Amino acid sequence: MKPLVIMVGADKGGVGKTTVSRALDDYMRYRQVGCKIFDGEWPNGDLRQFAASSEVVDMQSVDDQMRVFDRLTGVTLVDIKAGLFTDVLGSLNRTGLLDDVRAGRFNLALLHVLGPSVASLSEMAQISEKLGAGATHLLVKNYVNEAGFKEWDADPRFSGFLSSRAGHVVTVPHLEARACTEVQRQGLAFGSFIEKSDSRILVGYVRAWLRETFAAFTAAGIEQLIEQTKA
Numbered sequence: 001m002k003p004l005v006i007m008v009g010a011d012k013g014g015v016g017k018t019t020v021s022r023a024l025d026d027y028m029r030y031r032q033v034g035c036k037i038f039d040g041e042w043p044n045g046d047l048r049q050f051a052a053s054s055e056v057v058d059m060q061s062v063d064d065q066m067r068v069f070d071r072l073t074g075v076t077l078v079d080i081k082a083g084l085f086t087d088v089l090g091s092l093n094r095t096g097l098l099d100d101v102r103a104g105r106f107n108l109a110l111l112h113v114l115g116p117s118v119a120s121l122s123e124m125a126q127i128s129e130k131l132g133a134g135a136t137h138l139l140v141k142n143y144v145n146e147a148g149f150k151e152w153d154a155d156p157r158f159s160g161f162l163s164s165r166a167g168h169v170v171t172v173p174h175l176e177a178r179a180c181t182e183v184q185r186q187g188l189a190f191g192s193f194i195e196k197s198d199s200r201i202l203v204g205y206v207r208a209w210l211r212e213t214f215a216a217f218t219a220a221g222i223e224q225l226i227e228q229t230k231a
Contacts (some may be wrong), residue, residue, distance in 0.1 A: 001107040002228045003072035009085030010113040017113045017140035018046045021079040035075040102134035109136040110183045142172040179205040
């Protein structure tokens with residue numbers, strides 16, 4: 001068995017990073033995979049209101065880094081606080097954890113949620129440089145709140161970069177605003193909303209969105225990494 005660590009991060013807030021983590025949590029349940037979840041939005045936590053089992057951690061604290069990485073089993077999902085993605089990877093590099101990934105001791109998947117601005121490219125370059133071989137670096141274009149990527153699409157340098165990463169770009173589709181708002185208001189996981197809501201229409205929108213998002217995760221190879229935790 002090879003443990004899997006999935007880290008979700010972004011260079012700025014407001015790009016739907018926690019939404020992606022919530023969808024991954026639902027994806028694990030759908031795949032009937034146990035998953036330990038850490039909410040890196042220290043001290044208050046954004047993820048734990050939707051994932052009650054998550055633990056809030058300060059990823060800049062050595063003690064909390066030990067809580068996350070010292071005893072890896074199965075799948076571990078870490079929602080990194082916005083703006084700390086590069087710093088956390090630097091810590092993993094200094095402590096030799098990235099060497100463990102390269103040696104095949106555990107798998108690491110990084111889901112880098114892009115902002116709509118091309119400023120995200122500089123962080124991507126820094127992260128790719130730190131990772132080297134052995135880890136899966138996925139770029140996430142999140143349309144759940146209708147955030148556009150006009151700068152990316154209009155500039156051939158950046159659209160070309162995304163094209164070169166074909167197979168490593170996860171596109172999270174738009175979720176109808178009324179449905180998104182209601183899920184947020186009730187503070188439920190997407191799967192729990194589908195089970196508990198009394199609105200057939202809103203349930204339909206959320207179910208369709210979750211199905212498409214799951215398909216995007218699978219196409220990017222996350223299911224294959226999960227299977228390696230069971231071998």
